[in-house]
Amino acid sequence: MTVAPRLLGAVIEHQTEDGIVGVRLTEVEAYHGELDPASHAFRGRTKRNAVMFGEPGFVYVYFTYGMHYCMNLVCERAGIASALLLRAGEVVEGAELADERRRGAPHRELARGPARLAVTLGIGRDDNGRDACDPASPLRVRAGSPVAPGAVKSGPRVGVAAAVDVPWRFWIDGDPTVSPYRKHVPKRRPANPAPDRAAGAQGFSS
């Protein structure tokens, strides 16, 4: 977790046949392996989270809500399934390609949020398990511009249902590309028709 603030300011680059996009990280969240009820690794290894249990510096991509990809970097030694969710950043390379991928969203919104960041970088299933510390990798992390001393803030993670108060979200204070904080909202159950009226009153009983 101590690496989380150090990742801010670093640049993620993804090279594809369409070109290269680079994003300077402004917001990340730490997930503490099997000790953290909000972590995908909390209940042990699955097909999805297998990369989290491997070597640090590798990319863990997961698919969620039936439509979004999110990208993490594994950050502890093999066996300790901790990872950093890349939540937001500023596009610093390949703005034109990023614009196409994000359908002309305003520049500061291109990678403002983990699923948006993945779209902007062109991240998909195939990127799961890549080595981001290999400079020859098409998906890699490199040193970026330094973050001003004292500019890193921390607070509760966005949208998580468990461990809601643990301050494991880190961001660059005042940066416009940092995503807005949002509390977890439980899905509303579809309201069941009131049993005393629904059928009888409208004549659908039988």
Added chain:
DNA sequence: CTTCCGATATACT
């Protein structure tokens, strides 16, 4: 800015 809502793969009970 805010709230509400639906889309829907994967993991879990």
Added chain:
DNA sequence: GTATATCGGAAGG
């Protein structure tokens, strides 16, 4: 069957 580390659009201030 239910829940979710999300987003975009619509509507309201």
